[in-house]
Amino acid sequence: xxxxxxxxxxxxxxxxxxxxxxxxxxxxxxxxxxxxxxxxxxxxxxxxxxxxxxxxxxxxxxxxxxxxxxxxxxxxxxxxxxxxxxxxxxxxxxxxxxxxxxxxxxxxxxxxxxxxxxxxxxxxxxxxxxxxxxxxxxxxxxxxxxxxxxxxxxxxxxxxxxxxxxxxxxxxxxxxxxxxxxxxxxxxxxxxxxxxxxxxxxxxxxxxxxxxxxxxxxxxxxxxxxxxxxxxxxxxxxxxxxxxxxxxxxxxxxxxxxxxxxxxxxxxxxxxxxxxxxxxxxxxxxxxxxxxxxxxxxxxxxxxxxxxxxxxxxxxxxxxxxxxxxxxxxxxxxxxxxxxxxxxxxxxxxxxxxxxxxxxxxxxxxxxxxxxxxxxxxxxxxxxxxxxxxxxxxxxxxxxxxxxxxxxxxxxxxxxxxxxxxxxxxxxxxxxxxxxxxxxxxxxxxxxxxxxxxxxxxxxxxxxxxxxxxxxxxxxxxxxxxxxxxxxxxxxxxxxxxxxxxxxxxxxxxxxxxxxxxxxxxxxxxxxxxxxxxxxxxxxxxxxxxxxxxxxxxxxxxxxxxxxxxxxxxxxxxxxxxxxxxxxxxxxxxxxxxxxxxxxxxxxxxxxxxxxxxxxxxxxxxxxxxxxxxxxxxxxxx
Numbered sequence: 001x002x003x004x005x006x007x008x009x010x011x012x013x014x015x016x017x018x019x020x021x022x023x024x025x026x027x028x029x030x031x032x033x034x035x036x037x038x039x040x041x042x043x044x045x046x047x048x049x050x051x052x053x054x055x056x057x058x059x060x061x062x063x064x065x066x067x068x069x070x071x072x073x074x075x076x077x078x079x080x081x082x083x084x085x086x087x088x089x090x091x092x093x094x095x096x097x098x099x100x101x102x103x104x105x106x107x108x109x110x111x112x113x114x115x116x117x118x119x120x121x122x123x124x125x126x127x128x129x130x131x132x133x134x135x136x137x138x139x140x141x142x143x144x145x146x147x148x149x150x151x152x153x154x155x156x157x158x159x160x161x162x163x164x165x166x167x168x169x170x171x172x173x174x175x176x177x178x179x180x181x182x183x184x185x186x187x188x189x190x191x192x193x194x195x196x197x198x199x200x201x202x203x204x205x206x207x208x209x210x211x212x213x214x215x216x217x218x219x220x221x222x223x224x225x226x227x228x229x230x231x232x233x234x235x236x237x238x239x240x241x242x243x244x245x246x247x248x249x250x251x252x253x254x255x256x257x258x259x260x261x262x263x264x265x266x267x268x269x270x271x272x273x274x275x276x277x278x279x280x281x282x283x284x285x286x287x288x289x290x291x292x293x294x295x296x297x298x299x300x301x302x303x304x305x306x307x308x309x310x311x312x313x314x315x316x317x318x319x320x321x322x323x324x325x326x327x328x329x330x331x332x333x334x335x336x337x338x339x340x341x342x343x344x345x346x347x348x349x350x351x352x353x354x355x356x357x358x359x360x361x362x363x364x365x366x367x368x369x370x371x372x373x374x375x376x377x378x379x380x381x382x383x384x385x386x387x388x389x390x391x392x393x394x395x396x397x398x399x400x401x402x403x404x405x406x407x408x409x410x411x412x413x414x415x416x417x418x419x420x421x422x423x424x425x426x427x428x429x430x431x432x433x434x435x436x437x438x439x440x441x442x443x444x445x446x447x448x449x450x451x452x453x454x455x456x457x458x459x460x461x462x463x464x465x466x467x468x469x470x471x472x473x474x475x476x477x478x479x480x481x482x483x484x485x486x487x488x489x490x491x492x493x494x495x496x497x498x499x500x501x502x503x504x505x506x507x508x509x510x511x512x513x514x515x516x517x518x519x520x521x522x523x524x525x526x527x528x529x530x531x532x533x534x535x536x537x538x539x540x541x542x543x544x545x546x547x548x549x550x551x552x553x554x555x556x557x558x559x560x561x562x563x564x565x566x567x568x569x570x571x572x573x574x575x576x577x578x579x580x581x582x583x584x585x586x587x588x589x590x591x592x593x594x595x596x597x598x599x600x601x602x603x604x605x606x607x608x609x610x611x612x613x614x615x616x617x618x619x620x621x622x623x624x625x626x627x628x629x630x631x632x633x634x635x636x637x638x
Contacts, residue, residue, distance in 0.1 A: 005031040007409060008147050009127075009160045010134045011177070012039030015381030015398040016162035017118040022406035023160075024125035031154055032122065033147065035133040035176075040115035042164065046353075046395070051111030053089065054082040054399065055392040056098045058528050065393045067255065069386050072361040073397065075553040076369070078531045080403035082396055092117035103392050130154070134163075137180050137377070144184075144376040158412075160405055162380040162398075165355020166191050177383035178359065184374040187360040189385040193352035194252045195394075197243035198264070201342040204308060208237040211304035217267035218246050220253070220343075223260055229253040232270065237304075242341060248353060249390045257346055264341040268301070278333050285321040285329075296321040300336070309335065354394050358385040366553055368408030369401050378405040419444075420534045420553075421633055422546035425560035426606060427510075427594050428567025430617055430625060431542035434560070437626050439540045442633060447484070447533055448491050449543035449550065450513065452526045454504035455482050455493050457512030467515035474521040482529070507575075507582060507590060514594045518601035523549075544598055547609035556636045558629060559608035562618040564591050 009020040012034030024030040032039075046052060055062065059077045063070040086096055086104060094117045095107040106113045122129070132149040137159065139145065146155035163177035178188045213235050220229040235244035242264065254262050269277050281300065288296035294317040297306050310317045313335055315328050324332075349355065359379055363372050371377040381398040388394045411418075421444065423431050432448055439446035457467065459480050465472040483494035492501045503509070516522050523545075530550050533539055541550065547557035562570075568588035575582050598606035608614060613632055617625045 003031070003152065003154045005029045005128070005154065005156045007031070007158045007160065008033060008154055008156045009162060010147060010180070011162035011164060011381075011383075012036065012129070013162060013164050013381065013398070014040070014043045014118075014395055015164075015402040016160070017122055018399055019160050019162055019380050019402035019406050020127045021118065021121040021125045022403060023409055024122065024127045026406070026410040028410065029128075030126075031128045031130055031156070033130050033132050033134050033149060033154065035131070037131055039129070040118060043118075043395075044111045044115050046111060047105065049111050050105050050109045051114045052103045052105055052390075052392040052395070053096075053114055054085050054104045054396045056082055056086065056102045056104050059531065060524065060527060061102075062388075062393055062396055065391065066386060066388045066397070067252065068356070069361045071552065072364075072366050073386060073400065075367045076400040076404040077396070079407070079535050080400045082392075084403075085396065085399045089114065089117055092120060101391055134176060134180070137183050139183070139374070144374055158376045158378070158409055160378045160380055160409075161359075161383055162402065163383050165358055165382045166349055177379070180377075181359040181379070181383070184371055184377055186363050186371065186373060189357040189360055191349060191355050191357040193346045193349040194356040194387050195248045195353035195390060196251045196349070196351060197238065197347040198241050198247055198251060198254075198257070199344045199347060200241035201344040205237040205241050205341060206239045207308055208304045209239045210237070211302050212236040212244070213266065213268070213302075215270070217270040218250065219265040219267075220250050221263050221265065223262075228262070235266075240347065241343070243347075245390075251346060252354075252356075252387070252389045254343070257343060262343040264343055266339040266341070268336045268339055274333050274337060277336060278329060281329060281332060285324065289322045290320055293317055293319045293321050293324060312339075353390075354387050355382055356385075356387045358383050361385050365408075367404065369405040370408060378409065380405045419538045419555045419633070419637060420551050421540040421556040421558070422551050422554040422609070422612075423540065423542040423558045423560060423629070424544055424547050424606070424608065424612065425542075426544070426562075426567065426598065427514075427591055428564075428571045429560040429562050430570065430622070431560055433622065434625055434629060435540050435542040437622070438629050438633070441626070441630060442540075443538075444540045445533065445537040446491060447530065447539050447541045449526075449530055449541050449546060451491065451493050451501075451504060452482060452484075452529065453517045453522070454509055454513040455495050455500060456480060456522055456526070457514075457516050458500055458504050458509050459495060460516055461509060461512045467512040468518075470519050470521070473516055473519055477521060477525050480525075482526075484529075484533075505574075505578070506580070507586075510590065510594075514597055517544075518597065520602075544606045547612050548607065552609070556633050557609045557612035558632060559612045559614050560625075561614065561616050564588060564595065566618045567591055 006028040007023050007030045009016050009032045012032055017039060020030050020032045059081050062077050090096055094113045096104050097107050098104050132151040135148045138148055144157055144159060146153055147159060161177045161180050166175040181188055217232050219227055222228050229250045231246045231249060233246040235242050235247050284299050285296060293315050294310050301309050313332050361384055364379055369378045369380055380402040386397055388397060423435050425431050436446050460473050460476060463476055481496050485492045485494060492499055534551055547554060568591050572584050572587050615628060
């Protein structure tokens, strides 16, 4: 009998389970292939058996904690956020808690509860579980037909590869997904270890193996002495080097470890500065006066560490402590404050928590996770070349990419077209007018992002804070609550309950908006509002960095330009229609000044995205520009 289904998901880990359940919940027949008898094995041991399933933070923080290919995940993470995952897990009956550094765990501290929640999810949605080892994809005449396994062939035109990397091979992550990717023509970036113990040059750590340090400061520097990572916490010396929570975290930041030299600096007494530490050593020496130096360090260092401390201090181990010179004591203080370990590399990838490398994301659609080479083939989770720092970010990658793949598969064939349009350009180029007209014509939601910045500018102006006073403006942000309402197809701006739509268009507010928009904290404050709207609706946004920063994965990017003189004339007509008394010269001066400020600001300067369409409106009327924009959008929707 031929085993036929709608979708095959290969891999019963975090991404595979979640993706399979979402697709089946959407009405598709799903077969989940997993080589192990039990699914979710790696998930069950994460976070020391507690499962740090995500980080309770905004999407931008998740992206910031993905060092390599964070930009690739903009769409996926903004479409399915940490809060979305927390809501899902709690809806499955598992209460959650947020701990230090926004790490999220089940209240029970049992990773098994998360695994069971996902098991219940795929059971309730009707996913068919098959214990089988996938061997290869079935590709006939350039089309995906299914998967060959050690238990026969399974047929489907859609396959999701969620097999993980090559870390923790006993849980089933043995790099099988790379075989399937290469079969479809994909490039696999060389897998390397991340979140992994580090090895040392020499054998100093081996002399202290098994000895743990708690509440110590750590810093890593590269070969040029630049600090690449700092933290505070626990580590342990081993026969090969160092391990422990702060070491695993640090390893993700040492992107070239093995080919570049790194040094670990340990502050053994972070609570004491050098003066207080020297006083502490003097007290201990007085306490153990007349004893040999090697026998006077028991209160300062652990038993296993004392021989190494003595050796590295250069002080005669048999010297009486009351004979230790001031210079020798200073050297001892320096050693306690900066105990160094030269790093040579990492432990084998099999001992890593996460795999760095995998299927090249350049060959995967960032919105859908679908292969650009083979239609119907999708990827989710660690099998791709995306990895993050510790803190729940790696599992959030699994959830977000699984959701993106599932949503794309369910949308296929339903004639649904979610589209986002970014229109950028300088002040007076006609962005807002045209975006409103196109939105109404094509059924899109118009989002006037400039109005958001103008609303912030109005509040700052009212408070009497300078528009370029970064510290002062930042301090006001917690006081601001902005809502966007739509009445009769008109966007209304609500500032702390007050409708300020007609108050934010004055020249003074315009200047404040330009200046405050260059402040990074203001841009971060408004960024999530804009992205959440694009996540829910097909939108058209206009501004100065929509295509480059706010919606870098938007389907259509248009950059409108016009000469300063033409734009000044247009703006003057707007002011005259509103009864604002202002000269052409003043308007032109303000536009030229704003152009300079917007294009030279440090935060998201005004510039066209690399893949934007440049449209000069200087010699075009509104109808002609509108028609040109609609033509560009329709071409993208075909």
